[in-house]
């Protein structure tokens with residue numbers, strides 16, 4: 001889909017293409033939540049998350065990620081893409097709780113459509129994708145990293161990774177679950193997802209949710225080394241193989257996108273879920289205090 005249609009699909013509130021452009025441009029002018037640095041000679045781009053304080057995946061951030069991904073996919077000189085956080089400490093705190101709490105159904109639907117779009121684009125990305133996990137990586141942050149072909153995590157016991165949704169009283173949707181099962185297998189997912197486990201680096205490596213753990217100061221060089229290894233494979237063969245492996249999981253969501261949005265809106269709008277999110281946000285504030 002062209003950038004214009006993608007932006008329009010992601011920003012359904014905007015009535016015309018001009019309005020879409022104005023809104024996206026305004027967002028971008030206000031702040032760049034995503035910074036892309038491209039090494040054209042190496043054919044590798046680095047996408048850095050910059051959405052303080054904790055790189056939460058707000059609607060604006062998700063939209064910027066999708067737009068930047070589409071641009072890179074159209075740039076035939078870029079074969080590999082590394083994701084990381086500009087500020088070590090938090091890779092991404094996951095979906096933005098404030099996009100899921102205290103808003104109206106239209107907002108929830110718009111948000112969920114954008115999150116679906118991001119996952120679909122990442123999971124089918126033709127480039128080699130490597131996540132450089134240089135900080136905490138819960139829930140939606142973990143999902144993003146699991147869409148990558150390879151995950152390198154910094155060896156810092158303060159950093160954890162996993163799908164912790166149940167700990168917030170919410171349920172990871174089926175495509176989060178599918179991504180986890182594809183990454184660590186069924187039995188490990190049963191334990192991991194029901195308990196909402198967040199793994200420190202050594203355990204994350206043991207369960208297979210990350211592929212490599214390295215000292216923190218080596219995390220970027222390790223990601224580049226992995227990238228070089230993957231880029232040694234001819235693109236067409238690797239891309240077709242990736243598509244073959246991931247197509248059934250992608251098709252599963254594509255078939256039921258609208259129903260999934262309806263389900264999200266009805267689930268997240270429940271009083272009990274909103275109350276739970278409110279308590280979780282309060283807990284985060286108290287922890288800070």
Ligand SMILES: CC/C=C\CCC/C=C/C(=O)SCCNC(=O)CCNC(=O)[C@H](O)C(C)(C)COP(=O)(O)OP(=O)(O)OC[C@H]1O[C@@H](n2cnc3c(N)ncnc32)[C@H](O)[C@@H]1OP(=O)(O)O
Pocket residue numbers: 053054056057090092093094095096097098136138139140141164165168170171172173263264267268281284285287288
């Ligand atoms: C049918 C399907 C239905 C539903 C499916 C929904 C699927 C959901 C997926 C998700 O991703 S939900 C989000 C889950 N994320 C988390 O649980 C992480 C929560 N955050 C943390 O644990 C920590 O913040 C941290 C990431 C480890 C960073 O810790 P640190 O000490 O550095 O920061 P602090 O906790 O003080 O937070 C600073 C500031 O940021 C706010 N915050 C944190 N996380 C989020 C978030 N995900 N969304 C929005 N805001 C977040 C936090 O409240 C603080 O705000 P304050 O400054 O105003 O107090």
